[in-house]
């Protein structure tokens with residue numbers, strides 16, 4: 001706090017302010033500049049203009065005939081045309097835009113002949129899809145992480161030995177091994193067994209994404225348990241006594257008195273935990289979930305734009321985590337006014 | 339109304355302390371009992387046993403004939419009939435004044451919204467704090483907070499009120515306003531057990547004064563007799579110290 005005040009005081013002097021900002025920018029450009037210079041020295045070809053297509057691109061559609069046959073009819077259908085083709089593979093109708101084909105009725109076609117070729121609509125690129133998967137997984141895992149964390153945290157501070165020991169064991173076991181190993185166990189051990197059981201009962205199998213979400217939720221939940229526990233223990237015992245002495249049950253007291261107050265102390269470390277969760281989701285590429293990191297890697301294997309895509313990938317993670325920490329700061333300021 | 343039968347309480351952490359040793363007492367309906375004694379003599383522990391915030395290791399407490407240490411007793415129903423007021427107020431900081439008074443009415447008494455809001459309004463008026471109904475506890479003075487705490491306890495329509503040094507944390511100029519509220523309650527016939535060293539209060543409304551020392555009830559009697567002619571040396575010494 002005092003540190004902050006003295007900083008602000010110093011910066012109220014405009015000269016000092018510009019000096020600080022200027023110094024910062026100079027440093028920033030020096031770092032970026034030297035990186036750029038180094039890449040030029042190794043002859044790296046920067047092609048940023050090729051990057052947008054990893055977010056959005058216009059798909060091109062090419063339709064091929066499936067066998068020997070002939071064009072039956074070509075009929076206008078609103079602003080498009082229906083081309084009906086009968087081949088030895090059967091009868092099919094293609095709806096294509098005007099001017100994308102060069103056939104008349106009765107023409108013969110062979111397998112592999114291009115019936116029409118045109119530009120389709122906008123499609124999300126591989127990075128956009130990866131970004132979406134990362135966001136989706138992080139969001140769902142955050143939800144379950146909070147749920148597990150609150151249940152575990154309440155169990156952790158309870159006087160019932162079974163609950164308390166279970167929560168302690170959960171935390172110790174999960175915190176004691178690497179996340180990557182846990183992801184593997186969830187997918188290859190739990191996933192294999194569960195999918196077998198599901199299949200034996202005629203239920204469709206869960207895909208890798210769900211096992212990834214489970215692993216992340218369970219992992220994050222363990223850390224949230226400790227955060228929630230610390231938050232609960234920071235509440236003055238008089239609060240609990242006042243609530244209990246008015247006849248509230250343990251759980252009423254917990255959910256109406258203790259947890260709402262604990263939220264204030266819990267929020268900052270919780271935010272840190274969920275920022276970690278977003279970053280940790282990058283490990284899910286190992287079980288073939290195409291989240292942002294895996295998507296980036298796949299983008300690179302086809303384009304060889306290694307530098308651009310990895311830098312972009314990092315910036316996208318930064319955007320997500322930065323947005324989250326801004327949201328939490330806003331929430332913190334709102335709860336702090338009380 | 340409350341029958342305390344030979345209770346014992348020992349704390350083992352951080353070191354062994356015999357907080358209550360063979361304490362027995364009968365508190366009748368409508369009676370106002372004042373408990374005094376030096377710091378660490380077990381007054382709070384005694385009071386907290388009455389609604390099972392502490393559990394006695396031996397002995398029985400019957401509240402309206404119900405053994406409160408019996409595991410089969412639903413302690414929450416017993417507690418709902420006993421209001422408790424603490425030295426440190428313990429208002430809920432995340433709720434407004436009226437939120438504090440409303441909450442247990444809603445959760446424990448299951449009162450409909452209209453009814454409990456009416457009750458809250460009436461009680462805040464009674465303790466003279468209607469103007470602050472929407473204020474946050476942190477914006478109130480100690481005396482105001484303690485009066486809200488009393489209103490909060492009264493909101494449950496308790497049959498018994500327990501006060502643990504309700505004025506000890508207050509600045510001298512605020513003690514009076516809290517004692518006034520307590521006196522009004524006493525005169526309305528509320529059964530009260532008050533740990534307090536306010537002699538004026540004891541003389542005016544108490545039916546009985548209990549002196550505790552080292553976990554035991556050393557002496558008890560009407561305020562008249564108690565303050566004028568204490569029999570035990572320890573009582574005399576203590577009274578000399580606080581006067």
Ligand SMILES: Nc1ncnc2c1ncn2[C@@H]1O[C@H](COP(=O)(O)OP(=O)(O)O)[C@@H](O)[C@H]1O
Pocket residue numbers: 349350351352355356357375376377378379380381382383384
């Ligand atoms: N929760 C507790 N844990 C350990 N010792 C306690 C606890 N509560 C009270 N004691 C001890 O029991 C004795 C009586 O305490 P208390 O009833 O609070 O006394 P009083 O209210 O008369 O000052 C003291 O010695 C105190 O240190």
Ligand SMILES: [Mg+2]
Pocket residue numbers: 381382383502503
């Ligand atoms: Mg005390």
